[in-house]
Amino acid sequence: MFIKDIFSSKKPVLSFEVFPPKQDSGLEAVQSAIETMSKMPIDYMSVTYGAGGSTSKNTANVASFMQDKLNLTALAHLTCVSSTKEDIQNTLNDLKNRGIQNILALRGDIPQDKDFVLPNDYAHASDLAAQIREFGGFCIGGACYPECHPDSPSLDTDIENLKIKVESGVDFLVTQMFFDNDAFYRFRDKLAKKNINVPITAGIMPLTNANQIKKMCVLSGGASMPAKFTRMISKYEDNPEALKQAGIAYAVDQIIDLLSNDIDGVHLYTMNKPETAEKIVTVINSLF
Numbered sequence: 001m002f003i004k005d006i007f008s009s010k011k012p013v014l015s016f017e018v019f020p021p022k023q024d025s026g027l028e029a030v031q032s033a034i035e036t037m038s039k040m041p042i043d044y045m046s047v048t049y050g051a052g053g054s055t056s057k058n059t060a061n062v063a064s065f066m067q068d069k070l071n072l073t074a075l076a077h078l079t080c081v082s083s084t085k086e087d088i089q090n091t092l093n094d095l096k097n098r099g100i101q102n103i104l105a106l107r108g109d110i111p112q113d114k115d116f117v118l119p120n121d122y123a124h125a126s127d128l129a130a131q132i133r134e135f136g137g138f139c140i141g142g143a144c145y146p147e148c149h150p151d152s153p154s155l156d157t158d159i160e161n162l163k164i165k166v167e168s169g170v171d172f173l174v175t176q177m178f179f180d181n182d183a184f185y186r187f188r189d190k191l192a193k194k195n196i197n198v199p200i201t202a203g204i205m206p207l208t209n210a211n212q213i214k215k216m217c218v219l220s221g222g223a224s225m226p227a228k229f230t231r232m233i234s235k236y237e238d239n240p241e242a243l244k245q246a247g248i249a250y251a252v253d254q255i256i257d258l259l260s261n262d263i264d265g266v267h268l269y270t271m272n273k274p275e276t277a278e279k280i281v282t283v284i285n286s287l288f
């Protein structure tokens, strides 16, 4: 099923994100976590693409597993900056043959390894979205950044670029994680003023341990941390169980506020942890 059709038929939409194993040997453990999560009332599940295409085969394998074995709608992430046009065309053929219908079209991070020679076939995710649209037969998602992508000089410039991406064929948007809902509401208003009218689903990351929090702050390009959030971390950082509970409660609180503000959807960055997903879903289930 096309995810854009899910957004047309029901709102809010609930989705989970998982990542594939780096090695084939980890596939079973990931599949088992996904199977547990598939029993929760979600509308689709997305599977990430390793930086530079490092896990591309397993992204497709996990997406096929979701659809073929669990009857879930799968969203396969795909990055382009380290690939040639031919690589991507081959991947699109593979995804089509597997019956995958939804792709999150991403640029990917520019590799920092000086020895890596960029093919330079793609500058932006919009180039990939245009290619997928021309290929045909896929519903296309794109990433967006309520607090600005780190490469952009300003949020307004980033939104101008986002408009190009949407006009290139993107059917719905998934946000970078954020911890400050007000930043998201300001962003949503700005997109509406620019006539960017595709559904926007809010990426929520339940932070459940101190290392994850440090790592995610770097990966998210510096999502701002409201005082309420930083107070919670400093209060419980030496008590792992309490921090986990508090992190889940914070995510639930964020989601309830978003749902009260007529959000199109919530995309939970579940980090392959069914227990965390389940604790959240148990509380918010009746709100969807």
Ligand SMILES: Cc1cc2nc3c(=O)[nH]c(=O)nc-3n(C[C@H](O)[C@H](O)[C@H](O)COP(=O)(O)OP(=O)(O)OC[C@H]3O[C@@H](n4cnc5c(N)ncnc54)[C@H](O)[C@@H]3O)c2cc1C
Residues within 6 Å of the ligand: 047, 048, 049, 050, 051, 052, 077, 078, 079, 105, 106, 107, 108, 109, 110, 123, 124, 125, 126, 143, 144, 149, 150, 151, 152, 157, 158, 159, 161, 162, 164, 165, 174, 175, 176, 177, 203
């Ligand atoms: C929901 C989500 C899922 C993700 N999943 C993955 C994943 O699975 N694997 C992975 O490796 N990474 C993933 N990422 C990270 C992503 O690859 C990086 O954030 C990357 O740096 C940017 O990708 P993008 O698709 O947003 O790029 P783009 O949309 O191309 O934007 C990147 C930068 O280029 C600018 N730009 C865009 N278009 C133009 C234009 N036409 N002219 C000038 N400037 C332009 C933008 O303003 C921005 O600053 C994900 C991010 C999000 C938010």
